[in-house]
Amino acid sequence: MVESLADYEALAESVLPSDVYDFVAGGSGSELTLRRNRAAFDGVTLTPRVLAGISEPDTSCRLLGERWELPVAVAPMAYQRLLHPEGELLLAQAAAAAGIPYVISTLSSVPLEKIAAVAPSWFQLYWLKDRVIGLMERAVEAGCGAVVVTVDVPIMGRRLRDLRNSFALPPDVGPENLVDKVTEVRAHTAAAFEPAVSWDDLEWLRERCPIPLVVKGILDPRDARRAVEAGADGVVVSNHGGRQLDGVLASIDALGPVVDAVGKECVVLLDSGVRSGLDVLKAIALGASGVLVGRPLLWALAVEAVDEALELLKQELRDAMQLAGCADLAGARELSHGRP
Ligand code: FNR
Incomplete structure (x- = not known):
């Protein structure tokens, strides 16, 4: 039974x-960050409000100019x-x-145009040598609502499960x-990805990209500021699900400082x-406008x-909001939180 x-x-x-x-479940190195992501979430405490008079919590939100049923997007995931x-x-x-956005991976195993035809989509862009503009233009042409540039993969993290399994x-x-x-x-990553991509390249892409641009893979608030200065419309605080540099902090622990640095912009x-x-x-x-689920x-x-999984996620969020006394996501942002 799935509960x-x-x-x-x-x-x-x-x-x-x-x-x-193993390819999906695994992280890099000793999977320190993979485990830390969960431990950090478990360590967050919320202080609920009571007698809030709520019969139906409203989970809807606006992100990048559109209204969605949940503050959730499907994370870009290859293959x-x-x-x-x-x-x-x-x-x-x-x-x-x-009623949530689907983020198409550069490495999708179905062509992006076919996916964008069935769902409101954002397109995730890996900085492939010489192919960035071509991919971006295809995403725009296909009707994607945003380009999400992933910046934490100059090379692939050392994923020991995959190495051991060949x-x-x-x-x-x-x-x-x-x-x-x-x-x-x-x-393929070693051959096709441009490892030396820089902020100048991001600014160059921003000038050419006619739709919202989001930078995925930010952990340091100084990089969040650089992203905003380069013209980003959003950032994704992410450690790639613990699959890139092992030992980095949990992304939920990185969130607060990034929100303080750029959350108003x-x-x-x-x-x-x-x-x-x-x-x-x-x-x-803790200040996020929304999350990606991988x-x-x-x-x-x-x-x-x-379908069942996304319905379950919605029900879990509604139950949590009601138990915490939040009528809507603005109320959720007002909750007190801490660590034990
Ligand atoms: C990913 N992720 C990823 N990210 C990205 O920007 N482009 C991609 O093609 C992929 N591919 C990919 C494949 C698989 C199998 C996984 C598990 C992950 C990372 C993904 O977008 C996201 O950052 C993490 O998966 C989020 O962590 P959780 O929810 O899986 O813990």
């Missing part, structure tokens, strides 16, 4: 090949056809039905937005470790339960 979003992982593990399970033959299309359709993509799953033939994901989103509606509420209370939705995809 919480976190329940899908065990179900998925029982149906997936173990190397695919979703590893989990289910329909991959990105199934998860994007569920996002559309739930993880390789099956022949029928590949990066459909690119002409590249990929089997070894790590070797741009949208501040958060990902890495969100596993429940309660975690969404905690992130909002692995739990891939686990749900593996067992063809993405």
Whole structure:
């Protein structure tokens, strides 16, 4: 029985090949940051308000100029056809039905145009050598509402599970937005990504990008300021789900200083470790405008339960808001919070 979003992982593990399970579940190095993301969320305490007279909490929000049913987006995640033959299309359709944005990965295993046709989408851009403008223009042409530039992957983190498994993509799953033939994901990153990308490049892209631009992978408030100075409309406080530099702080711990630095000037989103509606509420209370959810939705995809998973997340958030005495997300932002 599935009673919480976190329940899908065990179900998925029982149906997936173990190397695919490891590719999704794993982090880099000793997985210190992967574990820290969860420990830090668990350590956040909220102080509820009572007698708030709420019958139906309102979970809706505005992000990047549009109204959404939940302050949640589907995180960009590569190669979703590893989990289910329909991959990105199934998860994007569920996002559309739930009224939340779907973030298309540069490395999606279904072409971005097909995904953008079924869901309100943002496009995640990896800085691939010589191909940034072409991909950005395709995303704009396809009707994506924002470009999300991921800045924490100059090279791929050392993901020991994948190295030990000699993880390789099956022949029928590949990066459909690119002409590249990929089997070894790590070797592809090393060959195709531009490692020396800089703030100048971001400013150059900002000048050419006609839609909102969000920078994903910020942990230091000084970088958040640089992003705003470069013209970013938003930042995602993220450590890539513990998959890049191991040992970095939990993103929920990085959130407060980033909100203090740029929260009045741009949208501040958060990902890495969100596993429940309660975690969404905690992130909002700590100053996020919204969150991205990653692995739990891939686990749900593996067992063809993405609609149910997003409904469960919404119900968890509503229950948490009602128990905390929050009529809406503005009320959630007023909650007192702390650490034990
Ligand atoms: C990712 N992530 C990611 N990020 C990105 O910007 N582009 C990408 O293509 C991918 N691909 C990807 C694949 C897989 C299998 C995972 C698990 C993650 C990172 C993702 O967007 C997000 O930052 C984290 O997954 C958030 O952490 P949680 O929710 O998984 O803990």
